[in-house]
Amino acid sequence: MSGPLTFEARNLSYAYGGGPLVVNGVSLTAAPGTMTAVIGSNGSGKSTLIRMLAGLLKPRSGSILLGGVALDAWEPRLRAREIAYVPQSTATVFPFPAIDLVLSGRAPHAVRFRFEGGHDTEKAMEALELADAAHLASRPFTSLSGGERQMVILARALAQEPRLLLLDEPSSSLDLKHRAALIRTLMELRRTRNLSAIMVTHDIQMAGAFDRIVALRCGEVAASGTPDEVLSEPRLRDVYDDPNVRSRRIGNQTLVWADL
Amino acid sequence: MAILTLILLASIAVGVAVGSQRIDLTGIFSDPFSRTLFFRLRLPRVLLGLVIGASLAVTGGALQALFRNPLADPYTLGVSGGGALGASVAIALGWSARVGGVPLIFAASFAGAMVAVTLVRTIARSGAVVLPGALLLSGIAVNLIAAAGVLTIEYLTDPSSALRILRWLIGSLDVVGLAPVGRMMLVLAPAWLLLLAYSRKLNLIAIDEDTAATLGVNVRRCESVVHALCALIVGVTVSAGGAIGFVGLIVPHAVRMMFGEDLRIVLPGSLLLGAAFLILTDALARTVLSSGELPVGAVTGLLGGPVFLWLLRRRQQFAAM
Numbered sequence: 001m002s003g004p005l006t007f008e009a010r011n012l013s014y015a016y017g018g019g020p021l022v023v024n025g026v027s028l029t030a031a032p033g034t035m036t037a038v039i040g041s042n043g044s045g046k047s048t049l050i051r052m053l054a055g056l057l058k059p060r061s062g063s064i065l066l067g068g069v070a071l072d073a074w075e076p077r078l079r080a081r082e083i084a085y086v087p088q089s090t091a092t093v094f095p096f097p098a099i100d101l102v103l104s105g106r107a108p109h110a111v112r113f114r115f116e117g118g119h120d121t122e123k124a125m126e127a128l129e130l131a132d133a134a135h136l137a138s139r140p141f142t143s144l145s146g147g148e149r150q151m152v153i154l155a156r157a158l159a160q161e162p163r164l165l166l167l168d169e170p171s172s173s174l175d176l177k178h179r180a181a182l183i184r185t186l187m188e189l190r191r192t193r194n195l196s197a198i199m200v201t202h203d204i205q206m207a208g209a210f211d212r213i214v215a216l217r218c219g220e221v222a223a224s225g226t227p228d229e230v231l232s233e234p235r236l237r238d239v240y241d242d243p244n245v246r247s248r249r250i251g252n253q254t255l256v257w258a259d260l
Numbered sequence: 261m262a263i264l265t266l267i268l269l270a271s272i273a274v275g276v277a278v279g280s281q282r283i284d285l286t287g288i289f290s291d292p293f294s295r296t297l298f299f300r301l302r303l304p305r306v307l308l309g310l311v312i313g314a315s316l317a318v319t320g321g322a323l324q325a326l327f328r329n330p331l332a333d334p335y336t337l338g339v340s341g342g343g344a345l346g347a348s349v350a351i352a353l354g355w356s357a358r359v360g361g362v363p364l365i366f367a368a369s370f371a372g373a374m375v376a377v378t379l380v381r382t383i384a385r386s387g388a389v390v391l392p393g394a395l396l397l398s399g400i401a402v403n404l405i406a407a408a409g410v411l412t413i414e415y416l417t418d419p420s421s422a423l424r425i426l427r428w429l430i431g432s433l434d435v436v437g438l439a440p441v442g443r444m445m446l447v448l449a450p451a452w453l454l455l456l457a458y459s460r461k462l463n464l465i466a467i468d469e470d471t472a473a474t475l476g477v478n479v480r481r482c483e484s485v486v487h488a489l490c491a492l493i494v495g496v497t498v499s500a501g502g503a504i505g506f507v508g509l510i511v512p513h514a515v516r517m518m519f520g521e522d523l524r525i526v527l528p529g530s531l532l533l534g535a536a537f538l539i540l541t542d543a544l545a546r547t548v549l550s551s552g553e554l555p556v557g558a559v560t561g562l563l564g565g566p567v568f569l570w571l572l573r574r575r576q577q578f579a580a581m
Contacts, residue, residue, distance in 0.1 A: 054470075056470055056473055056474065078476075079476065080475050083474070087468070087471065090471060092328075092466075092467050093328045093330060093466075094466055094521045096521045097520075100467075100520075100521065104467055104475065105475070107460070107464055107476065107477075110460075160475070
């Protein structure tokens with residue numbers, strides 16, 4: 001394929017059925033090699049937004065462009081080589097071994113009517129190692145804990161070798177160590193593969209490590225900019241609509257908490 | 261696959277060899293009675309078992325993947341029931357007629373199966389999620405409705421047709437001559453191949469629907485095609501052999517236990533093992549009584565029902581869905 005492509009969402013809106021707009025006029029851009037975090041309180045439209053970006057929901061209005069071409073005009077397999085999606089959770093009923101799940105990420109690169117080859121298995125193992133989940137390879141996915149599942153699903157997306165990663169709360173079940181490891185992995189992939197990412201998260205520490213933060217409130221962009229700009233106390237109080245939110249700079253990180 | 265092919269060949273040999281009337285295989289070429297018995301009754305019966313067993317097993321495997329539900333099969337989802345209702349209508353009306361070379365009973369049975377699968381799918385799907393409980397319950401409801409419909413037809417129709425429906429409904433592989441099997445294969449062979457061609461996509465859907473969509477699978481289209489294929493395959497087999505239950509449940513599970521979860525292996529494996537399974541079950545049904553035969557559907561039901569319950573029990577242990 002050609003060089004890295006810019007991913008752009010313009011004025012997206014969405015409503016479930018005949019209900020109210022849960023996403024309303026949201027725009028964001030992910031240039032190659034940029035990391036964008038989407039934050040906001042529960043029900044602010046974050047997951048709906050990322051599901052639209054992944055092509056799983058069709059926007060009520062607005063457009064999503066990848067390299068200047070509308071997302072739904074892309075041939076699905078070619079699109080899948082550009083964009084990978086890490087869902088909040090995967091409820092697999094059948095006890096597929098973890099490595100099979102990761103190998104499924106190779107599908108967009110596979111030749112029709114042929115099984116994955118040694119090359120694909122190599123890529124899958126490499127992805128499992130990047131996600132710090134190589135030790136889970138032969139375990140049935142259904143027997144893994146929530147956090148382990150998230151690591152395997154991340155590996156599946158990495159095996160896809162996308163240039164843009166869309167993540168929906170990838171760290172919600174991860175412990176402190178693995179959250180930090182996830183950030184380091186993403187930063188490493190940005191350096192080595194020029195990967196860009198858009199990540200929905202409640203984890204402000206993770207968001208603070210990204211290039212840009214988009215904060216949603218009631219489906220609209222309440223704040224957008226660098227972590228320094230968005231994670232200021234007045235901005236965050238506005239985003240979460242809560243005067244108890246506190247924010248302090250410590251070293252090169254921002255500490256955010258809420259008074260009890 | 262080599263092992264499964266061997267199993268299939270062995271079961272064909274067993275199926276051909278046993279029966280209420282012993283046939284001396286060496287006598288086929290010299291003795292006209294043996295020859296007639298062999299080519300008009302025994303061999304067609306074994307081949308019909310092969311075709312129906314393979315069909316039910318492969319659709320079972322596909323439906324389980326599509327609905328991400330290990331308890332799905334043409335019988336539990338009401339697809340066989342719908343097909344049976346369609347076929348009973350055809351039998352009662354004496355439709356031995358054809359439309360454009362296609363026996364009307366095929367068409368009626370396919371239509372019934374298609375209505376059933378569409379109903380079950382529509383009811384169980386809530387947004388992007390197929391509710392496993394709702395799926396099986398709506399399957400049961402469709403089965404009950406279809407059974408009531410069949411009963412109504414039996415009641416209204418003349419006694420000889422009613423008896424035919426009753427005998428056929430339990431599931432039996434009685435067939436005379438090779439022509440009916442050939443007619444079925446004209447429809448089934450392409451449908452099998454098409455279904456197998458979808459096994460990669462089904463494998464991704466079996467893992468997770470959203471993930472499959474972001475990996476480049478058009479999930480809705482794949483679903484529609486697989487539904488139509490399953491309805492077609494089940495419709496044709498039901499119209500020939502009645503509603504033979506649980507083959508599509510037991511066989512894919514056995515294949516999974518032997519070869520793992522990958523649908524690209526489970527589907528062709530089910531095709532082979534399903535054929536072998538039904539041939540052997542029918543051989544058992546023909547020989548278990550010293551006088552007369554059991555309908556094969558009764559045997560698969562007696563074997564498969566407990567397997568269903570066992571799977572249900574096992575599933576509850578690791579997934580409270």
